[in-house]
Amino acid sequence: MTDPVLDIRDLGVAFTTRSRTVAALRDLSCRIGPAEVLGLVGESGSGKSTVALAIMGALGPGGRVTAGSIRFQGREILGLPERALRSIRGRGIAMVGQEPMSALNPTMRIGAQLAEVPMLHGAPRAQALALARQALAEVDLPDPDRMLASWPHQLSGGQLQRIAIAMALLARPALLILDEPTTALDVTVEAGIVDLLKRLGRRHGMAALFISHNLGLVAGICDRLSVLYAGEVVESGPVAAMFHRPRHPYTNALLRALPRLDGPPRQPPEPLPGSQPLADDRPAGCSFAPRCAHARPGLCDHQPVPLTVTGDSALRCLRPLDRADTPAPTAPRPPPAPGRVVLRVEDLVKHHGGMANPAVAGVSFDARAGETLAIVGESGCGKSTLARMVMGLDGATGGRILLDGQDIQHLPVERRPAAAISALQMVFQNPSDTLNPARTVGAQVMRAVELFHPPQGRAERLASLFEQVRLSPALARRKPAQLSGGQRQRIGIARALAAEPRILVADEPVSALDTGVQAAVVALLLDLQRQRGATLIFISHDLALVRHLADRVMVMYRGLVMEIGPTEAVLAPPFHPYTQALLAAVPVPDPTVPRPRVPAAFGPEIPGGCPFQAGCPMREGRCASLPPLVTVAPGHLIRCHRTPGGG
Amino acid sequence: MAGFVLRRLGGMLGTALCLTFLVFWLTNLQPNLEKLAKSQGSARMSDAEVASWLDRNGYDRPLALRYGEWLGVLPGKSGFSGVIQGDWGRSSVFHLPVGTVLARSLTATGWLMFWVLLVMVPTALALGVLAGMREGSRTDRVLSAAAITTTATPEYVSGVVLVAVFASATAGISPLLSDLGLIEGRTLLQATASTAMDEITFRNFALPVATIALYGAGYIARMTRAAMVEVMAQPYIRTARLKGVSPFRIVWRHALRNALIAPFTVILLQVPWLLNGVVIVETLFAYKGFGWTLVQAAGNNDMNLLLGCSVVAVLVVLTTQIVSDLGHVALNPRLRGA
Numbered sequence: 001m002t003d004p005v006l007d008i009r010d011l012g013v014a015f016t017t018r019s020r021t022v023a024a025l026r027d028l029s030c031r032i033g034p035a036e037v038l039g040l041v042g043e044s045g046s047g048k049s050t051v052a053l054a055i056m057g058a059l060g061p062g063g064r065v066t067a068g069s070i071r072f073q074g075r076e077i078l079g080l081p082e083r084a085l086r087s088i089r090g091r092g093i094a095m096v097g098q099e100p101m102s103a104l105n106p107t108m109r110i111g112a113q114l115a116e117v118p119m120l121h122g123a124p125r126a127q128a129l130a131l132a133r134q135a136l137a138e139v140d141l142p143d144p145d146r147m148l149a150s151w152p153h154q155l156s157g158g159q160l161q162r163i164a165i166a167m168a169l170l171a172r173p174a175l176l177i178l179d180e181p182t183t184a185l186d187v188t189v190e191a192g193i194v195d196l197l198k199r200l201g202r203r204h205g206m207a208a209l210f211i212s213h214n215l216g217l218v219a220g221i222c223d224r225l226s227v228l229y230a231g232e233v234v235e236s237g238p239v240a241a242m243f244h245r246p247r248h249p250y251t252n253a254l255l256r257a258l259p260r261l262d263g264p265p266r267q268p269p270e271p272l273p274g275s276q277p278l279a280d281d282r283p284a285g286c287s288f289a290p291r292c293a294h295a296r297p298g299l300c301d302h303q304p305v306p307l308t309v310t311g312d313s314a315l316r317c318l319r320p321l322d323r324a325d326t327p328a329p330t331a332p333r334p335p336p337a338p339g340r341v342v343l344r345v346e347d348l349v350k351h352h353g354g355m356a357n358p359a360v361a362g363v364s365f366d367a368r369a370g371e372t373l374a375i376v377g378e379s380g381c382g383k384s385t386l387a388r389m390v391m392g393l394d395g396a397t398g399g400r401i402l403l404d405g406q407d408i409q410h411l412p413v414e415r416r417p418a419a420a421i422s423a424l425q426m427v428f429q430n431p432s433d434t435l436n437p438a439r440t441v442g443a444q445v446m447r448a449v450e451l452f453h454p455p456q457g458r459a460e461r462l463a464s465l466f467e468q469v470r471l472s473p474a475l476a477r478r479k480p481a482q483l484s485g486g487q488r489q490r491i492g493i494a495r496a497l498a499a500e501p502r503i504l505v506a507d508e509p510v511s512a513l514d515t516g517v518q519a520a521v522v523a524l525l526l527d528l529q530r531q532r533g534a535t536l537i538f539i540s541h542d543l544a545l546v547r548h549l550a551d552r553v554m555v556m557y558r559g560l561v562m563e564i565g566p567t568e569a570v571l572a573p574p575f576h577p578y579t580q581a582l583l584a585a586v587p588v589p590d591p592t593v594p595r596p597r598v599p600a601a602f603g604p605e606i607p608g609g610c611p612f613q614a615g616c617p618m619r620e621g622r623c624a625s626l627p628p629l630v631t632v633a634p635g636h637l638i639r640c641h642r643t644p645g646g647g
Numbered sequence: 648m649a650g651f652v653l654r655r656l657g658g659m660l661g662t663a664l665c666l667t668f669l670v671f672w673l674t675n676l677q678p679n680l681e682k683l684a685k686s687q688g689s690a691r692m693s694d695a696e697v698a699s700w701l702d703r704n705g706y707d708r709p710l711a712l713r714y715g716e717w718l719g720v721l722p723g724k725s726g727f728s729g730v731i732q733g734d735w736g737r738s739s740v741f742h743l744p745v746g747t748v749l750a751r752s753l754t755a756t757g758w759l760m761f762w763v764l765l766v767m768v769p770t771a772l773a774l775g776v777l778a779g780m781r782e783g784s785r786t787d788r789v790l791s792a793a794a795i796t797t798t799a800t801p802e803y804v805s806g807v808v809l810v811a812v813f814a815s816a817t818a819g820i821s822p823l824l825s826d827l828g829l830i831e832g833r834t835l836l837q838a839t840a841s842t843a844m845d846e847i848t849f850r851n852f853a854l855p856v857a858t859i860a861l862y863g864a865g866y867i868a869r870m871t872r873a874a875m876v877e878v879m880a881q882p883y884i885r886t887a888r889l890k891g892v893s894p895f896r897i898v899w900r901h902a903l904r905n906a907l908i909a910p911f912t913v914i915l916l917q918v919p920w921l922l923n924g925v926v927i928v929e930t931l932f933a934y935k936g937f938g939w940t941l942v943q944a945a946g947n948n949d950m951n952l953l954l955g956c957s958v959v960a961v962l963v964v965l966t967t968q969i970v971s972d973l974g975h976v977a978l979n980p981r982l983r984g985a
Binding site: 056058061082086087088089090091094095097099102103104105106107108116117120151153164167171 | 783881882883885886887888889890891892893894900901904905978979980981983
């Protein structure tokens with residue numbers, strides 16, 4: 001076997017806060033061979049980013065390596081002085097982080113930031129700029145001269161991440177660390193970046209460490225995989241084996257919690273009960289045992305489980321899964337009987353002052369009692385603006401919003417009748433931003449109860465709300481910061497439910513949550529909806545998730561409805577080209593499935609006509625005029641000239 | 648950009664008109680006019696004599712009319728002659744044209760401000776950057792404590808302390824140095840800056856400059872430190888570190904410009920503050936600058952001079968505002984071409 005590029009053995013990392021020391025990583029071992037891509041997956045808080053920072057020697061003031069060794073190209077790099085580390089950074093190991101928007105200096109031009117890398121290694125300025133130009137071409141960015149002269153704020157997130165990758169590659173590093181490189185990006189942009197990384201990896205034969213919470217992404221790009229749980233590796237092995245035959249119950253649970261585009265539809269992802277223990281609060285035995293359906297009391301909760309290495313796989317489990325252990329898939333959720341129309345939106349328009357294009361350019365749809373309508377699209381498509389107008393948080397420029405036949409478009413939320421407010425409630429995307437950090441969550445839900453219900457029985461109502469969202473009533477006394485992300489989102493849901501809404505608008509309610517928690521929150525929303533016969537308007541960018549929970553789907557792009565119809569019809573041909581691009585961009589959690597090449601939607605914006613024409617692989621002459629929404633089947637409409645019957 | 652400057656200039660003109668009218672109205676309130684009549688005529692004038700004096704000197708005409716004459720948009724006794732035409736009236740204290748008095752005192756204060764800014768800004772920025780480079784380090788804590796102390800000490804306290812330490816023949820370090828024969832005179836520095844009106848030397852100017860700079864530097868250093876701390880925690884600083892950039896280059900090339908955006912506005916706001924804040928220091932060190940003149944004008948009910956001072960103050964405030972906005976745009980590319 002050839003020497004590994006990176007060899008981490010028994011690494012332990014601890015963080016010291018004001019009051020105590022917390023172990024973030026425990027005897028973590030992994031190795032990356034030449035030209036090999038190792039995936040490191042785990043939920044937030046599992047310590048995966050800590051691994052990257054430990055390798056880069058950038059743990060920060062509170063972090064400290066407590067044990068183990070990190071060898072890079074055979075040389076121990078732990079404990080090296082800062083000067084020696086600096087020569088390894090960049091040239092030896094480069095890193096791309098997850099926030100492209102803030103990873104580049106806002107007051108330096110792109111060219112200066114890129115050229116800095118070769119100049120650090122002794123290249124003269126002119127040569128450095130030429131290399132920077134070349135690097136931009138390598139990451140498929142058009143018009144490199146304009147890019148070099150740009151400031152970071154003039155570019156999109158996808159472009160900035162490509163520049164960050166170009167910057168990392170400029171020093172020709174032996175190892176590239178990618179820490180959630182696509183998490184902050186739209187799905188189609190993400191797919192483009194992953195595609196780029198794969199090609200670059202093949203071309204340069206570079207070793208890479210790919211850190212992600214997204215198993216689907218990892219499947220497509222990695223050779224081997226390590227799964228991290230509460231600071232420990234629980235399973236590692238070649239990617240195909242890990243996906244087709246996971247042995248650790250946690251790996252299995254992660255895979256089952258993932259919404260998939262393949263397999264039977266209308267099967268919401270399987271939730272993973274409980275949450276990951278905090279680093280200093282691990283149970284005595286296996287860290288995963290309290291959440292593990294497969295654990296055996298007396299065996300798994302007894303003492304720490306060692307990592308057993310067999311060949312190129314490793315496993316930290318006393319009761320590994322066999323194939324036979326995998327439970328049968330659950331029965332698909334039956335579609336609801338279509339109820340009456342409760343919410344009708346007609347030709348809604350929103351112009352933001354100073355912007356040339358409207359944020360919402362004439363959107364019409366119905367929502368019926370008891371159904372789930374998904375609104376799908378990427379950032380900037382107007383889906384959140386639409387939700388805010390329906391809620392009365394934003395005024396519309398034109399059009400009508402009919403709640404039970406009554407037009408409420410012109411009424412901001414504070415002037416709406418109480419019945420309309422309680423009928424329409426919203427669950428927000430980021431629960432940490434929408435809860436007051438200074439008050440207990442119980443008091444915040446109680447506030448909503450007080451607004452909508454008479455004084456008697458309020459305490460019982462609060463208790464029942466906590467029960468409905470499956471939170472222990474003891475949590476009511478906590479502040480938002482003392483809850484996990486999933487718990488906070490449940491509080492957000494409880495607050496919305498306090499009004500007993502008939503229509504619940506959920507704006508990306510799970511996109512900030514880990515896969516397992518995401519599945520649990522989705523299951524909760526669907527249960528509540530079924531029990532109450534309420535309408536759920538579920539705004540999301542994730543078609544794989546939408547496939548399993550929505551009855552109807554509306555696809556938006558740049559303020560326009562591109563396609564709307566029953567879920568099965570929208571996700572099957574005939575497609576709108578944009579729906580097709582969204583589908584192709586969903587990562588498939590199966591390493592053996594060939595991946596379609598995703599077209600990079602980068603062309604310059606073309607004013608007028610079909611808004612998608614710049615990114616459309618099927619563009620033709622007539623796209624210069626805006627196509628109408630055409631009915632292709634009952635209830636299924638597509639806005640494309642190529643649609644049969646359209647144009 | 649040109650449109651922006653024009654808009655700001657227009658706004659500035661409007662503000663200047665409003666403010667000067669306010670000052671004009673306040674100085675022309677009836678009790679003040681009576682006081683003026685008595686100080687110009689005789690302290691024992693009767694009410695009737697005051698009224699006839701005011702009538703003779705034209706003070707009983709409508710306020711707007713007199714404001715228009717003062718401004719130079721309405722014809723007065725000798726045609727259009729007001730602020731716009733360059734005729735700012737005569738100072739009753741100095742028996743000189745207001746323009747001459749203002750020019751003299753502004754030159755004096757200009758030199759004081761020049762030296763203060765020259766000493767204060769680089770020191771404050773350097774200390775702020777040094778403290779903010781590593782938040783919570785010993786350097787940071789020492790510098791922060793010092794900055795808070797100097798800012799919390801009023802100028803009339805620090806001025807007196809500085810005089811006692813450096814410019815007293817009986818206290819501080821001067822007697823010691825004098826005994827050792829290290830200085831020629833009896834004191835190391837001079838406690839009065841009156842000779843600086845003719846020639847500025849280190850001995851006569853060091854103390855007033857230090858007194859003002861001490862106070863302002865602490866404030867600017869605190870602002871710079873806060874901005875620097877925030878910038879050093881940004882992901883792009885980590886990006887630079889992980890590129891292998893040296894610590895010096897990180898601070899100099901990546902952090903500094905970003906960290907200067909916030910303190911820049913503060914520094915420019917110090918200029919009008921200096922102009923009016925020099926009152927204490929100029930009085931303390933007997934330096935006949937703008938602050939001293941302002942005190943004389945107010946104390947002696949010299950209305951023309953007071954109005955002149957307020958015009959200058961308004962113009963300086965508004966000019967620094969424009970420069971601050973333009974500089975902000977120059978430092979922060981995100982504000983350009985939006």
